[in-house]
Amino acid sequence: MLRKYFSLNTLGFLLLTVHLLSRVIHTTPQVYLDLWIYNAIAILFVFSLIGVPSFNDHIGIAFLALAIGLWAAGSLISSLSVFYTLNLPSQLASNVLYMLFYPAAFIALPRLLSQRSRISAVEILDSTIIALGLGSLGTALFVGPVLPRLNGDMSMTFFAIFYPVGDLILVASVISTLLSQKISKRAVVASTGIFIYAFSDFLFLWLHVNNKYTFGSISDDGWLVGLALFVMSTQFKASEQSSNEGVNPVFVALSVFLSATLLGIITIRPGYFPSFILFPTLLTLLVAFIRMTIALRQARSLGTERTLARTDELTGLSNRRKLIAEIEEIGDSEGALLILDLDGFKPVNDSFGHDIGDEILKQVAMRFHRALPPDATLARLGGDEFGVLIHANYESSMEVALALHATMSYPFLVGKESIDLGVSIGVAANNDEHDLLRRADVAMYRAKRESLGVAHFDFF
Structure with a gap:
């Protein structure tokens, strides 16, 4: 199984190298290059995850395979629609599949980066708060400025906004995971893949709004390089040294403060930031409220446990x-x-x-x-x-x-x-x-x- 993993993984990286080199020769879209080889690389990455080393989190691997599989399906439909006429709303179908990549990736990547087998509910919520808070800020600063230049139907505008917002939240969630642990080779490789994948989405958005995007250009390979690094990271073990303190509460407080500030600016000066950042900012505050509620319950439960540990069960006296x-x-x-x-x-x-x-x-x-x-x-x-x-x-x-x-x-x-x-x-x-x-x-x-x-x- 391990040999099969390395053979499929090696073949995928080899094809990716060939594809990148071929971009220098062919400046126009080619069926064999931009349809078959391009999508075969992503599919090989999916199957190579079946035989990853046993030290990996199997749930994280399953969701990573699902994420790459959904992306590969969206890419295949998009590529087919360029070279062939399809009797289905191909653009909408591929965009929906691309969009479904993010929920699976949100589950997979933090699990693969975290070396602890069990993460408490409060730690998960802390990471979510940081991800949403930083995502809201990044959306306001980087996505907002290009929004007025988008035109066309509502669905295209929605997806053009969703991808970079999803990337920012994904990057922030990974950063929040890394804040609670030591840096490892896996973390470096996976984080590099995430940044390259997110950069490719932002580059696509910039080219799209400036009418400079061309299908089959070398910028499309950025997504494959990001996926390749996701798969490569599974070959390395996570750091054996971990921080038992979890996420630093300073980052949680800062994320809540940023979200509350953005919400206040939107309220005081409507139109200063795009209205769609209301959702992540409000969600940040909602998750922070849930986190506070759970923390209070845990504190009460801990107090009760301490009381019971020092109380005689029969008489109710001290023990x-x-x-x-x-x-x-x-x-x-x-x-x-x-x-x-x-x-x-x-x-x-x-x-x-x-x-x-x-x-x-x-x-x-x-x-x-x-x-x-x-x-x-x-x-x-x-x-x-x-x-x-x-x-x-x-x-x-x-x-x-x-x-x-x-x-x-x-x-x-x-x-x-x-x-x-x-x-x-x-x-x-x-x-x-x-x-x-x-x-x-x-x-x-x-x-x-x-x-x-x-x-x-x-x-x-």
Whole structure:
């Protein structure tokens, strides 16, 4: 398959070289040269993409083959209409096929240039915003000035405008893709092909509006050279080094600003720019709004995920991770850590089942929460163990510990069951040692071992 790829690719480049050299000899259109060889080159490029190296993105290759195939079909119809009489609206058919080249190319080329296997929705939208924003500016500066000189039917005017606008947006989309990654041989070759293809379209537009275009001139080979470079780029791997930061937000903001400025100028001074640039400018702002909406949703989702990651699923309290994070942030501030372990919970859990045990833990969490000051952090550390971080002095910390111990003095009612439990609490004040968790844990085990109810680490 790889050998077939290189043979078809080589044959296509060989024919392209022959075609370019033949332009020097023949200054007038020739059937074999401008119909058969010219279109055979594009068709060979399509089939050569079937056997590209396996490191390519197959979706990108498929759309690249589709793009070149549509262009080749349009070129074939256009060439046939020059040498033969066709019983169909050949000019319209070829223009529609040429136009369909762009949607496929918009999908193919950024995928082939990007070395990352997955691109987030925000990155895709960022690239689209940059492409549309730069495309709008380029349209206003380069396409607008030649518009008043176009005449004829509306369809020809539409296509004459569409091609350079499409080229500008395609170039801008590729530039926005390249801004987020390192330069590679593939990027250089493909980008050169895009610029040559776009230049050929602009040259055609300039020749057309000045009545200087002649079918079969060497300017027509610019499109084939661009397509050839697209195909050649698939022989190279994309850069293995990529930027994980995505598109620089400065370029996104600049694109939105340019589009808003153009829209403002059109509103204040109607007729200063052609009205058809309204579409890309408005589309830029619409995509920017969608991008902002998605980004806000992602931010909320990320915030929710972070909250869930630090929340106990059963009780809704903070979990061990959240408590440890707050312990690390306490620094030299005054405070204390309490470790609470339920007495007699395991036999109850074994006797009545986990459902009853879970309900008791929820009720315990509610009792503890009600006995704590507002700025205290209550966390479930796992099983029947809880932790409390208090921002208070020694006396206040002991008062809170005794209050928590008192919450267990009356039974829990679960259904028809009345269940008595106790709690052992270890208290450790924040001091120069900063090993709060260890010291509070040691105090809790002493309280449980000696049935003290509440024990302070500094007492032993």
